[in-house]
Amino acid sequence: MLDIRDLTKQFGKGDSAVTALHQVSLSIAEGEFFTLLGPSGCGKTTLLRLIAGFEPPSGGALVLDGKDIALMPPNQRPVNTVFQSYALFPHMTVAQNVGFALEAQGRPKAEVARVVEKMLALVQMTHLRDRKSAALSGGQQQRVALARALAPQPRILLLDEPLSALDMKLRKEMQVELKRLQQETGLTFIFVTHDQEEALTMSDRIAVMNGGRLQQIASPRELYDLPENRFVASFIGESNFLMAQKLAGMIEIEGSKTALPSGFAAAYDGPVIVMIRPEHVVLGQGPSDAIRLTAQVERLVYFGTDTHIHMRLRDGTPLVARVQNALRGGAIAKVGDSVPVAFPQDALRLLPDTEA
Amino acid sequence: MAERAFNIRRLPGVATLAIGCFVILYIPMVILVGNSFNAGKVIGHWEGVSLHWYVAALHNEAFLAAAQTSLLLATLAALIATITATMAALATTRAADFRGQGAIHLIVNQPLMVPEIVLAIALLIILAQVKQATGYTGLGYLIAAHTTFCIPFAYMPIRARLEGMDLSLETAAADLYASRFYTFRRVTLPLLAPGILAGFMLAFVVSLDDVVMSDFLKSPGQETLPTYLMGELRRNLTSEIYAISSLLLLISVLIVAGSWAATRKKA
Amino acid sequence: MGEAPNTERDAQNADARQRWRLALPAVTIIMVFSILPLIVVVLYSVLTPGDYGNVRWVFSTEGWFSVLFERDIFDDTLSLSDAHLTILARSVGLSLLTTALTLIFGVPTAWFIATRPPAARAFWLFLVTIPFWTNLLVRTIAVQEMIRSEGVFNRLFLWLGLIDQPIQMMFTNFAVLLGMAYVFLPLMVLPVFAAVEKFDFRLAEAGYDLYASRLFCLRKVILPLVRPGIIAGSILVFVPSLGAYVTPRIMGGGKSMMLGNLIEMQFGQGRNWPLGAALSITLTLLVLIALIYYTRLTSGRQGRSHG
Numbered sequence: 001m002l003d004i005r006d007l008t009k010q011f012g013k014g015d016s017a018v019t020a021l022h023q024v025s026l027s028i029a030e031g032e033f034f035t036l037l038g039p040s041g042c043g044k045t046t047l048l049r050l051i052a053g054f055e056p057p058s059g060g061a062l063v064l065d066g067k068d069i070a071l072m073p074p075n076q077r078p079v080n081t082v083f084q085s086y087a088l089f090p091h092m093t094v095a096q097n098v099g100f101a102l103e104a105q106g107r108p109k110a111e112v113a114r115v116v117e118k119m120l121a122l123v124q125m126t127h128l129r130d131r132k133s134a135a136l137s138g139g140q141q142q143r144v145a146l147a148r149a150l151a152p153q154p155r156i157l158l159l160d161e162p163l164s165a166l167d168m169k170l171r172k173e174m175q176v177e178l179k180r181l182q183q184e185t186g187l188t189f190i191f192v193t194h195d196q197e198e199a200l201t202m203s204d205r206i207a208v209m210n211g212g213r214l215q216q217i218a219s220p221r222e223l224y225d226l227p228e229n230r231f232v233a234s235f236i237g238e239s240n241f242l243m244a245q246k247l248a249g250m251i252e253i254e255g256s257k258t259a260l261p262s263g264f265a266a267a268y269d270g271p272v273i274v275m276i277r278p279e280h281v282v283l284g285q286g287p288s289d290a291i292r293l294t295a296q297v298e299r300l301v302y303f304g305t306d307t308h309i310h311m312r313l314r315d316g317t318p319l320v321a322r323v324q325n326a327l328r329g330g331a332i333a334k335v336g337d338s339v340p341v342a343f344p345q346d347a348l349r350l351l352p353d354t355e356a
Numbered sequence: 357m358a359e360r361a362f363n364i365r366r367l368p369g370v371a372t373l374a375i376g377c378f379v380i381l382y383i384p385m386v387i388l389v390g391n392s393f394n395a396g397k398v399i400g401h402w403e404g405v406s407l408h409w410y411v412a413a414l415h416n417e418a419f420l421a422a423a424q425t426s427l428l429l430a431t432l433a434a435l436i437a438t439i440t441a442t443m444a445a446l447a448t449t450r451a452a453d454f455r456g457q458g459a460i461h462l463i464v465n466q467p468l469m470v471p472e473i474v475l476a477i478a479l480l481i482i483l484a485q486v487k488q489a490t491g492y493t494g495l496g497y498l499i500a501a502h503t504t505f506c507i508p509f510a511y512m513p514i515r516a517r518l519e520g521m522d523l524s525l526e527t528a529a530a531d532l533y534a535s536r537f538y539t540f541r542r543v544t545l546p547l548l549a550p551g552i553l554a555g556f557m558l559a560f561v562v563s564l565d566d567v568v569m570s571d572f573l574k575s576p577g578q579e580t581l582p583t584y585l586m587g588e589l590r591r592n593l594t595s596e597i598y599a600i601s602s603l604l605l606l607i608s609v610l611i612v613a614g615s616w617a618a619t620r621k622k623a
Numbered sequence: 624m625g626e627a628p629n630t631e632r633d634a635q636n637a638d639a640r641q642r643w644r645l646a647l648p649a650v651t652i653i654m655v656f657s658i659l660p661l662i663v664v665v666l667y668s669v670l671t672p673g674d675y676g677n678v679r680w681v682f683s684t685e686g687w688f689s690v691l692f693e694r695d696i697f698d699d700t701l702s703l704s705d706a707h708l709t710i711l712a713r714s715v716g717l718s719l720l721t722t723a724l725t726l727i728f729g730v731p732t733a734w735f736i737a738t739r740p741p742a743a744r745a746f747w748l749f750l751v752t753i754p755f756w757t758n759l760l761v762r763t764i765a766v767q768e769m770i771r772s773e774g775v776f777n778r779l780f781l782w783l784g785l786i787d788q789p790i791q792m793m794f795t796n797f798a799v800l801l802g803m804a805y806v807f808l809p810l811m812v813l814p815v816f817a818a819v820e821k822f823d824f825r826l827a828e829a830g831y832d833l834y835a836s837r838l839f840c841l842r843k844v845i846l847p848l849v850r851p852g853i854i855a856g857s858i859l860v861f862v863p864s865l866g867a868y869v870t871p872r873i874m875g876g877g878k879s880m881m882l883g884n885l886i887e888m889q890f891g892q893g894r895n896w897p898l899g900a901a902l903s904i905t906l907t908l909l910v911l912i913a914l915i916y917y918t919r920l921t922s923g924r925q926g927r928s929h930g
Contacts, residue, residue, distance in 0.1 A: 054364070054828055074831040075840075087829035091847045100843070101833035152834060364827045365738040367731075367837065374735030377728040378747075381754050381808065384765035387775055391768065440649035447645035454639040460646045467657050471866025471910055473883040474903040477890060478660030481667060481900075504656040507649050565758050567869045572887075582760050589764065589873065598768075601761040608756040616749060 001188065002028040002051070002156060007060035007070075009046055009212075020046040022212045023060065028156075028190065033182050035191045037199040038209035039235070044192045047209070048158050051190065052081050064155065075104070080149035081158040084165070086141045088133035094144050095120065095129040101152035119147040122181070139170045146178075150185065159191045163198065175202055196236050200224070208232050230351050233275045240281065240319050241351075242343075244274040251348070254314060256291040258345045275349040278308065281321035283332065286342025295319055297337045307332055311341070385605060392598035409599035419600060422584035426564055429495060429580060433502035434510070434559035440503075441510035441559075442552055449518040467505045475505065476572040483573055493575035501573050502563045509562045510555035517551025557615060561608070661907075668900035676894045686897030690905055707885070714882040715909070717800050717871075718864035722811075724804040725860045729811030730853060736812070737819035748816070755809035763873050766805045770798060794876040802874035803864050810863070811856040818852020851921055858917040862910050882906045 009021040021043045028034045036044035049055045051062065053074030062070040069077055080101070088097050098119050102112040120126040123143035128136065133144060142162060149157055159178075163171045179202050182189050193199050199206050200220040208215040208223065208231070216228045227233035230241065245252045247269050249260050285292065295311035302325075309321045309332065321341065323332050333339050392410070396403030413419050444464050448457055467475060483497050525547065529539040567582040574583060581604065588597050668686050670678040688694070693704040736747040754762060769775045770792040777789040792798055822845065830840035846853075868883035875881065880888075882902065889899025 052832055054832075074828070075834050075836060079832075081829070081832045083825060083829060085823075085825055087823070087825045089826060089829070089844060100830070100835070104830075104833055104835040104839050104843075148833065364824060364831055367734065367841065370731040370734050373728060373731035377732040377808070377812075378750060380728070380805070381750070384769050384805070385754070385757075385762070387768055388761070388765040436652075440652060444646040444649040447642040454635065454642060456639065456643060460643070460650060463650050463653055463658070464646070466653055469911065469914060470657070470661065470907050471862075471883065473866055473868045473886055474664070474907050475657060475660070477886060477899060477903050478664045479656060480890060481663055481896070482660050500652070500656050504652055507653060511649070561756055565760075567760050572890075582758060585760055585764075586869075593771075597764065601758075601764050604758045604761045608758065609753055612749065612752050612756050616745075616752075 001030045001065055002190075003061070003063040004028075004047075004051075005061040005063065007047070007050060007062060008058050009043075009050060009055065010058045020212050021050070021057075024209075024212075024214050025060075026207055026214065026217055028188060031186050031188055033179070033189045033191065033202060033204045035193060035199045035203035035206045036209060037193055037196060037206050037235075038215075039194055042209040043212040044194075044209050045160060046212075048081070048160055048190065048192050051156070052079055052158055053077050078155040079158060080152060080154040080156075081160060082142075082145045082149045082162045084160045084162065086145040086162075086165075088136075088141055088144055088148070090132070090134045093130050093132055094125060094136070097133055097144055098147045098151050100148060105152065115151050119151045122150070122184075123147045138166050139174065142166065142174060146181070150181075150187070154187070156188045156190060159189060161192055161194065163193070164195075171198075178202065200236070208235060210235070227275065227349065227351075230273060230275070233349070233351065238278050238320065238322075239275050240278060242274045242276070242313075242317055242319075243315075244272050244350075246270060246272045246350070251291075251350070253291050253343070254293050256293055258289055258291050258343075258348070261345055261348050261350070273351045274343075275351055276343050276347050278320040278322040279306075280344065280347035281319065282342040282344065283309070283321055283323060283339055284342065285340060287344050289345040290342035291345070291348070292340060292342050294338055295341045297333045297335050297339060300333070300335065309333060311339070388598055389602045389605065391595060392602040394595045394598075397594055409595045410603075412596055413599050413603070416596070418579065419581075419584060422579040422581050425495065425579060426581040429498055429502055429570075430560050430563040432499050433506050433563045434556050436499070436503045437506035437510045437559045438514075438552060438556040441507050441555060442514050442548070444507075445511055445515040445518050449515055450521075450523060464511050465508045468508045472505070472566075472568045476501075476569045479569070480572045487575070493578075495578070497573050497575070498570055498578070498580070501569045502566065505566070505569065506559035506563055510559040513554040513558060514548065514551040517548055517554075521547055553618075554615075557611065561611060564607075664900045664903050668897055668904055670897050672895045672897050676890070676896060678896050683897065686895070686901040689895070689898045690901050710880050710882060710885050711905075713796065713879070714865055714906075717796060717803065717881065718861050718867075720800050721803040721807060721864045722857050722861045724800070725808050725811035726853070726857065728804075729808055729856060730815050733812045733815035733852075733856075734819050737816050737822075751809050751812050751816075755813065759806055759869055760873075762806045763802055763870050766802050767793070767873055770801065793874065794878040796875070796879050798874040799871045799879050799881065802870040803867055806870055807860045807864060810859040814855040814859060815849065815852045818849040818855075822849055854917060854920050858913060861913055865909055865913070866906055 004024060004026050006023040006025055007021055008019070008023050011018045011020055024043075024047060036047060038044045046055065050057050050070075053069070053072060053076075057070050060070070061068050064078070089100065092100070095116050099112045099116045102115055107115075116129075117126070120129055123146055125140065125143050125147065128140060133141065136144065142165075145162070162178075163174050166174060175198060178189075178191075181187075191199075191202065200223075203220055205217060205219055206223055207217045210231050216223060216232045218226070223232065224237055227236065227239075233239045233241075242253050246260070250257045251260055251272065251274060253274065282290065293313060295313050297309060297311050299310040301308040301310070304325070306322050306324050309323060311319045311321065313319055319341065393405050393407070394402055395406035395408055441464070444460060448461050448464075479497075479501050483501075487493060487497070521544075525543055526539055529543045530536075534542065565582065566580075567586055570580045570583045571586060574580070579587065581600075585597065585600060585604075588594070588600075667678055669682055669684060671681040671683040671685065673679050685694075688701070689704065690707060691704055692701045694701060732751070736744055736751070739747055767774070771777070772789040772791065772793065774792075776792070777786075780786045781789065826844055826848065827840055830844040835843065866883055867881055868887065871879065871881040872884055875884070883906070886899050886902045886906065889895045889902065
């Protein structure tokens with residue numbers, strides 16, 4: 001339903017121009033919970049503002065339901081935003097905030113009142129309908145902002161880091177609530193966040209961005225299991241990066257070899273970077289097709305459910321393994337020990353990057 | 357592609373009206389300054405560019421005396437107003453409500469709530485009789501009157517500064533064994549200095565600007581710059597008036613530019 | 624009654640006493656040179672005019688009567704004083720018009736300045752501050768030059784052949800209005816600017832996002848939130864306009880007097896001090912009403928519900 005094609009945005013002119021978006025292309029389907037994920041300054045908020053219409057693009061197209069809306073003013077786009085700061089109108093009550101869009105559209109009073117009540121019920125704010133928005137708690141403001149943006153029944157709801165101002169407990173609650181709302185309304189959500197956990201738990205698909213460029217678009221599981229580059233691998237979850245040699249369908253790390261994992265048929269031979277998640281590193285011999293090395297234990301960090309074992313390979317490369325704690329297990333390893341480590345062949349990911 | 361598609365900060369017609377507003381503000385002043393360079397005596401009959409009227413003004417004893425009076429008056433009035441206003445500001449801020457706090461605040465601001473002409477008349481009634489009784493016709497009356505209406509102007513920025521000040525700094529100083537006076541001198545006063553300076557400048561300019569008070573309360577033969585200008589205006593419109601006006605304009609430009617530069621350096 | 628509360632109260636009292644001592648110089652100056660004289664004005668308003676100015680110490684309400692009424696010299700009948708009523712009406716009317724005019728030009732200007740990028744904003748603000756700090760008399764002289772008989776406009780119109788004879792613009796209500804609007808314009812721009820600068824433009828963004836047209840957004844979001852600045856600017860223009868003396872004197876002369884000039888006359892040629900005192904109190908009361916209305920507007924009712 002929403003097609004973004006080669007969307008580019010530059011701020012400033014001439015030498016001082018900063019490109020915030022480099023030819024971003026993606027498609028979002030009807031009813032999808034789509035997340036833009038990346039560190040601050042990656043262009044995710046700029047992309048959202050372009051979709052909302054607050055900024056005109058410098059190039060590219062923004063096609064909604066077959067119509068290019070790139071230059072359509074925000075008040076004509078069937079797209080509403082939940083702002084990071086909520087941007088509730090401080091001089092209006094909760095109900096007036098929620099009814100704002102409908103009033104702006106000149107809908108009849110009765111209809112406005114009906115929709116406002118429905119929306120307030122949806123976000124469970126009916127009891128505070130006549131409260132001034134400035135007198136609400138963060139979580140309540142959040143709900144009002146949501147109801148306000150949902151009231152005019154937009155084609156797409158844009159959410160700009162809406163949970164970042166809430167404390168941890170409330171954030172978890174709202175994550176569930178948001179997902180429920182999205183499923184109940186069947187609405188398309190575009191959600192911006194820098195919080196990978198938030199993105200992984202809520203989204204149907206995630207677009208990872210960095211430096212104004214799209215890094216990867218995939219489902220949460222795919223993103224975690226099959227990151228396409230080093231940025232995605234390190235931004236989502238924890239990763240070990242290892243220098244390796246690729247030679248004739250094999251990869252070799254510090255003298256230990258295994259067959260190239262399927263789906264990584266890189267064109268040339270030579271040095272490559274291999275990624276492995278800490279929970280996939282095996283202490284001991286591992287399966288027969290594993291790469292087997294020796295590492296020295298430097299530090300053990302106890303996390304309750306598991307222990308993180310910080311080690312170093314012979315060439316000095318740091319390595320972290322995450323080992324589940326057994327109920328009555330003794331020490332897994334001691335600091336200073338030299339331990340055998342194994343990387344199962346199917347846990348290895350080849351990354352296109354050349355720098356470790 | 358049109359980069360200016362939709363700008364929420366832009367409202368239609370605003371820029372036009374704003375530019376119009378600046379043109380309206382500046383054209384009369386530019387013409388005034390232009391006229392001051394007219395070589396001819398009669399305004400409107402252009403006889404070439406000349407600094408003649410500036411030279412004439414600077415040789416005009418009456419003008420020089422008036423300028424001297426104005427500067428002395430403004431300096432003294434602003435000085436007294438700033439000192440007393442600083443004390444009053446210190447008294448009314450940073451305290452739990454104490455009895456009479458509101459009253460002090462109200463009294464200090466009272467001259468702002470009464471039209472200047474009314475205050476001038478009120479003072480005239482009393483001071484005329486004092487003049488008659490004592491025979492003193494010096495600058496004292498004007499200093500007293502100017503100080504009075506300068507106090508609220510000096511008080512405003514000083515109080516604002518005090519209210520925005522971090523109390524914990526003084527607590528920290530007290531914690532470090534500083535005496536109350538030492539704390540005031542080394543912590544409070546330096547932090548307050550920009551407010552005091554702003555207060556003094558405001559009071560100084562307000563005093564320098566004043567026409568009504570001075571016009572009503574001056575003794576015979578006494579003139580400040582604005583009353584001198586007013587008197588000249590009553591007599592005749594000459595290019596010299598425009599030269600003097602331009603000089604006053606220059607002073608305000610210098611003051612604004614000066615305070616601008618000062619705040620810039622701080623920031 | 625324990626010891627502790629007493630000691631605490633003693634400390635509080637000592638603190639209050641010390642604060643009063645600190646404020647004493649300023650309070651004394653204003654008491655002696657402003658409040659006391661104003662009390663004398665009130666007193667003078669109920670005395671009898673003296674022969675050569677001043678007053679005779681005989682109680683009389685004549686001064687107050689004369690504010691609005693005239694006593695016929697022959698038959699002692701009372702009638703409304705047309706002259707005074709005209710001046711009163713002119714004072715209020717021209718002050719309102721001045722406020723309106725400065726609103727029309729000042730609010731867009733303030734908006735314009737507040738929405739410039741920071742560097743440019745400083746420059747535009749500088750341009751408003753200069754007239755703000757420039758002597759009122761000088762600025763009045765500058766407008767006068769524009770509209771007097773041999774002034775800029777008349778010469779321009781003559782040269783263009785639009786008129787054969789200079790138009791008499793000076794000494795009219797128009798001249799006073801023009802002069803006051805010109806000199807008080809910066810007083811409108813600065814507080815409105817401060818309000819617009821504080822305005823959170825994300826709220827306007829939210830408004831447009833929610834289908835508001837420019838007008839709807841202006842009416843429902845922007846104006847209610849910059850209203851305090853607009854009210855402050857209006858009061859800052861209206862109050863000095865009402866009490867204006869210098870500008871109406873130069874621009875209006877004897878033909879288009881305002882209250883301030885009428886008051887001055889009573890202490891000059893007119894020589895009716897009680898009337899002058901009564902007029903002064905009237906003017907002060909008008910100003911106080913405006914100020915009280917202002918505080919009512921800004922406190923409590925802020926952003927009242929609509930729709």
